[in-house]
Amino acid sequence: MRKFKINKNPKEKEPSAEQVKRYKDFASLSHQYERVTKRSGKRLYQDPKLFILLFLLGLIAFLIFLES
Amino acid sequence: MHLPFKTSPLFQRKKDIHSLPESEQIRLAKLDHRYFGVLYEKYFDPIYRFIFKRLGGDEAVAGDLAQQTFLKAMANLGKYEDRGLAFSSWLYRIAQNEVNLFFRGEKKTRFVELGERQLAGVIEEAELSANMSQEDQEKLVACINALEPEQTDLIELRFFQALSFKEIADIYNITEANAKMRIYRLLEKINKHWNQIV
Numbered sequence A: 001m002r003k004f005k006i007n008k009n010p011k012e013k014e015p016s017a018e019q020v021k022r023y024k025d026f027a028s029l030s031h032q033y034e035r036v037t038k039r040s041g042k043r044l045y046q047d048p049k050l051f052i053l054l055f056l057l058g059l060i061a062f063l064i065f066l067e068s
Numbered sequence B: 001m002h003l004p005f006k007t008s009p010l011f012q013r014k015k016d017i018h019s020l021p022e023s024e025q026i027r028l029a030k031l032d033h034r035y036f037g038v039l040y041e042k043y044f045d046p047i048y049r050f051i052f053k054r055l056g057g058d059e060a061v062a063g064d065l066a067q068q069t070f071l072k073a074m075a076n077l078g079k080y081e082d083r084g085l086a087f088s089s090w091l092y093r094i095a096q097n098e099v100n101l102f103f104r105g106e107k108k109t110r111f112v113e114l115g116e117r118q119l120a121g122v123i124e125e126a127e128l129s130a131n132m133s134q135e136d137q138e139k140l141v142a143c144i145n146a147l148e149p150e151q152t153d154l155i156e157l158r159f160f161q162a163l164s165f166k167e168i169a170d171i172y173n174i175t176e177a178n179a180k181m182r183i184y185r186l187l188e189k190i191n192k193h194w195n196q197i198v
Helices: A017-023 A026-037 A048-067 B009-019 B022-031 B033-054 B059-075 B087-105 B116-125 B134-145 B149-160 B165-172 B176-197
Strands: A002-006 B110-114
Touching: A002 B134, A002 B149, A017 B033, A017 B059, A026 B033, A026 B059, B009 B033, B022 B033, B033 B059, B033 B087, B059 B087, B087 B149, B087 B165, B116 B134, B116 B149, B116 B176, B134 B149, B134 B176, B149 B165, B149 B176, B165 B176
Parallel strands: A002 B110
Antiparallel strands: none
16 A cells, blocks of 8 residues: 655655666566466477377277277 | 578568667567567666656665566567557556556555655645645645545656656546546545645
């Protein structure tokens, strides 16, 4: 919550060029953006080990189906 | 060594992106977020100053909120459409929302200091007594603090941040006449309230 109060000698409200420069950092913003928008982990079919596992499970299911 | 990507139009454009019109810079930034850097360079200063003043001079929080503003702008750039509204107004609107969210999330009341000079505009436009004592000024500030947060924002933008009606209208996505009407109604309200307490 914000309230105003009167002050006879308020602090300087304009930031100096130095202050602005201190917080200007596009590299960090870009990095933050990539982190936020990056997909979490690989998709299942893109992981070779998981792909083989899924393939084997599918194959077993198919063989069981043929047997029955 | 031959680097094929160096001849790509996107790479060529990176070199002279500064000389492109803003609409083109925005279009490129929508394609690849790295091109957003040009817009960031151009608008970081005014957005940081705007937030800094709204916070009453808290430079660290202003820095965080400015970065947050640009992060949201980057993430939502695809939704931005040029409908005659300046890109800067869109950024100011995001910054305004970020500051409001910050104030809402604060558990303790945050006090923003005002000087006599900043109050002078309200005193003049609300047609209040020109020679106000310290006590009267405190009463006037109490009147402003008693307004709804959205109403206080309008008074702040116009008189404490010294924005034009056009700039305020762009932030709120309303017409200039509407912004003027809202602010003058608020001044009337302050005037009424003032006459009741004095």
